Amino acid sequence: MKKTLAIIGGGAVGLTSAIHAYNFSKGNINIIILEKMDRVGKKILATGNGRCNFTNIYATYENFYGEDKFFSKYFLEQFSVQDTIDFFYNLGVLHTVLENGKVYPYSEQASSILDALRNKIDNLNIPIKTEFDVKSINKKNDKFKIVSTKNETILANKIIFATGGMASQNLGSNGSGIKILKSLGHSCTKLTPALVQLKTPPEKVKSLKGIKITGNLKMYSNDTFLKEEYGEILFTDYGISGPPVFQLSTLFSRYKNLIAYIDFMPSFTEEEVFNILKDRKKLLNYTNMENYFNGLLNKRLGNIIAKSSGIEKLSFLVENLTDNILKNMANLIKNYKLEILDTNGFNNAQVTSGGIKTSEFNNKTLESKIIKGLYCAGEILDVVGDCGGFNLQWAWSSSYVATKCCVKSMI
Ligand SMILES: Cc1cc2nc3c(=O)[nH]c(=O)nc-3n(C[C@H](O)[C@H](O)[C@H](O)COP(=O)(O)OP(=O)(O)OC[C@H]3O[C@@H](n4cnc5c(N)ncnc54)[C@H](O)[C@@H]3O)c2cc1C
Known part of the structure; x- marks a missing residue:
């Protein structure tokens, strides 16, 4: 029987993670995206003033902050700015570099990035369950039971946890994921609105x-x-x-x-x-x-x-x-x-400074040291980038590594 990977959160990390998971498993695992909103990727549409500044050609670990200042380095090396540009090129998105190294889709429409991801996910037949607001996760006998606020249940062998931070709550991420991870034993640094x-x-x-x-x-x-x-x-x-x-x-x-x-x-x-x-x-x-x-x-x-x-x-x-x-x-x-x-305040901020402590994750795989089989990526972690395409680059890089390591452990 095929194993199941549940991706919690259909944002920048969740959507790319689904595509990577399919590619790494060659279709040999079940993948499901669970998203609390009525549509995935709402935040992507708002990025870069509707143009999506999806990376920056000058990105290095020095553009990122958190308790561990070097944490992002390995992940940026594994999935670089060029890898990001190539990844989207392969989905039909040509890029253009504008001021200060900021990279945008050539169309200068954020919807190009979201549509490219959604079209590929459709093409790979990966199911997306929207309006599935995860309220709790329990692990029993090596299986995760994921329960929504409507008490629907999904069982999974592994989880990519990508519910984002606290910024711009109307676009989806409201910190509920942070609460869930805390209830499972993780700890969080101080959360502050940033890029605000x-x-x-x-x-x-x-x-x-x-x-x-x-x-x-x-x-x-x-x-x-x-x-x-x-x-x-x-x-x-x-x-x-x-x-x-x-x-x-x-x-x-x-x-x-x-x-x-x-x-x-x-x-x-x-x-x-x-x-x-x-x-x-x-x-x-x-x-x-x-x-x-x-x-x-x-x-x-x-x-x-x-x-x-x-x-x-x-x-x-x-x-x-x-x-x-x-x-x-x-x-x-x-x-x-x-x-x-x-x-x-958080409602006007683009990102969250602070997040779940990176010291509680394997620094090469992003697997939780507390909940085996659960991987985290993106803004939920205590990594925040400068303004200019860096935060999405962190989302893409961490998504790639977490998914690769997670899927390799499943096949
Ligand atoms: C207005 C704005 C403009 C921005 N512009 C840029 C830019 O141009 N360049 C850049 O690099 N960065 C930009 N950012 C930051 C960037 O968008 C984020 O850092 C990035 O999207 C984080 O990706 P993520 O997947 O970790 O989280 P998100 O993209 O926030 O995705 C998290 C997803 O999880 C879902 N979710 C949350 N809780 C639950 C739950 N309990 N159950 C199920 N689903 C859940 C949310 O609805 C959401 O869809 C911008 C942010 C904002 C708000």
């Missing part, structure tokens, strides 16, 4: 709401410099958003007392900014602060810089600007300080 907007004191950003500024964002923990990112920063009524913010948001889970400094004029030194401001004092000595920043900074930002430098009224005459005020302004333009109070 950041909250700051509202009074420092509210009047800038809706403004997009291309600048440099530097992140500090107290006085220690951590990392910086250049790009478009968007102000909201609660804080900051945009690619540099998403990229640096993973720091929130790892460091205390985060402070962001925005450099609004990154192509100039502070001294150069001071000289520009001084020059403008001469050029614009016929007007007031209402017009002083015109042509240099966004008007609302200019007003904030003026106010923060001690100028209470915009009717203040440019000719009265002192060197001290100008120095203050140059400093604020180069180092606009924002304390980071929090992230904007």
Whole structure:
């Protein structure tokens, strides 16, 4: 009798795992995908703003974080970025490399990735059971009994457990898988939203709401410099958003007392900014602060810089600007300080920082050391990547290794 592999979670890991499992077993095992939502792969459709940034040509283990900083290395070597590109090419998806090494389907449609996976799964006749929300797993006599919230039961010899993390719960993963693994004896690191907007004191950003500024964002923990990112920063009524913010948001889970400094004029030194401001004092000595920043900074930002430098009224005459005020302004333009109070929560996050402890898994097979025959892959584990296609690469790489090792133990 053929053995059964149950894949729990029909996301990025689950769908690729089904295809790999068929290939490795040459069709000699039963495979079933169990998915709680009414459709598989909902999150894939939302990735990369609907374009699916499915890998990054610069991906290395250094783009990934977790208690074990090196954990992803072996898996990325076993199923590399090129393997990902080849895998999807073989499913009919040509790729294109856009800014910063980000790889997208040539069609620039996330649905291309999901459709390619679903079409192949259909072609291999692998059954998908949707609206099967796994609530518990019991192991007896080397067999797993998987029970849904509607009390339906599936028996399996082995499990690939790929229920994702806690981010964007409307797309499926809500942490129920983490609870199940904890009930079976696994432990979890601290879970924090990542690749997400950041909250700051509202009074420092509210009047800038809706403004997009291309600048440099530097992140500090107290006085220690951590990392910086250049790009478009968007102000909201609660804080900051945009690619540099998403990229640096993973720091929130790892460091205390985060402070962001925005450099609004990154192509100039502070001294150069001071000289520009001084020059403008001469050029614009016929007007007031209402017009002083015109042509240099966004008007609302200019007003904030003026106010923060001690100028209470915009009717203040440019000719009265002192060197001290100008120095203050140059400093604020180069180092606009924002304390980071929090992230904007799991529902707005792209990924989860933290997860089930990787030390509880074999670091070459991803089999649980606690529940033999159960393999984990993807976001549920304590591995989180930078923004830019890295998290999906982790999903593809870990799915490949877990499935290969799992299936080899079944045939
Ligand atoms: C808006 C958004 C944009 C993103 N953009 C990108 C991007 O461009 N590039 C990139 O690399 N990464 C991106 N990511 C992150 C990436 O999508 C995830 O890291 C990746 O999908 C994780 O794969 P996974 O299979 O581990 O989990 P998921 O893809 O989340 O899949 C888990 C599946 O398990 C199902 N499930 C959960 N619990 C149960 C249960 N109890 N029973 C049965 N089924 C269950 C869920 O419904 C879901 O279908 C983005 C994420 C979001 C939210």
